[in-house]
Amino acid sequence: MSEAKSTPRPLSPHLQIYRWTWTMAMSVFHRATGTALYFGIALFAIWLVALAAGPRVFNAVQWFFGSPLGLLILFGYTWVLMHHMLGGIRHFIWDLGYGMEREQRIGMARFTLIASVALTLAIWVVAFTFF
């Protein structure tokens, strides 16, 4: 009986070796924001369950979201949501077969970041002005 040989497999280049590019950064960021939203939605679930539980629980939860830490979390969540949404729209454009050229790719990646910040600020300005 001969033992199975385990030859060392070639290792592909990974994050520490590649030079960071806009498209790569925004790709990593798309997954990171998706993961943040994945866990962050638990806060919305808690808020809704508190609403269904009654005024006492609700007031405690509502107080937290109105506190400086709560507002900071909501502000961060808004930005992460906008970034993931714009990143998703970028993926739709690619799915339809457009925006594959170098300049377009980098332009869209930059747009994702800039527009997500702009949208977040716009939402908070509007929310504080009208509500």
Next chain:
Amino acid sequence: MADKNVSMRTPLSRVKGLGAAGHGVEHWWVQRLTAVANVPLLIAFVIIVAALAGSNYARALAIVSHPLIAIILLLAVISVVNHMRLGMQVIIEDYVQDNGWRIVAVVANNFYTAVIGAACVFAILKVSLGRILL
């Protein structure tokens, strides 16, 4: 012309195109479908949450239990929960190398998203059903 196809796959299998996993492009397709649905639903969601900010109990109850708001929130929760379940599964399958842990993580992903979905749907229905604004 003689049939030169020596594949083990039956003609039916090729026509269905569901592949080895038996799901075909379902995962990819539902990920896109829910992504398309998420765009308008989450724009509405952001507006609703902005309106809810700083509300007292009565006002929050009145907003969430309004039929139009409740329906939008329910659709958003269903679409988002499915979207995030599929997205997290891809991340797990990409990064968790150990077979056992990968299965544990995929199961945990399904449980977590089901709990979030059930909690949100139940809470929205509980504050909405039977509340008629006179």
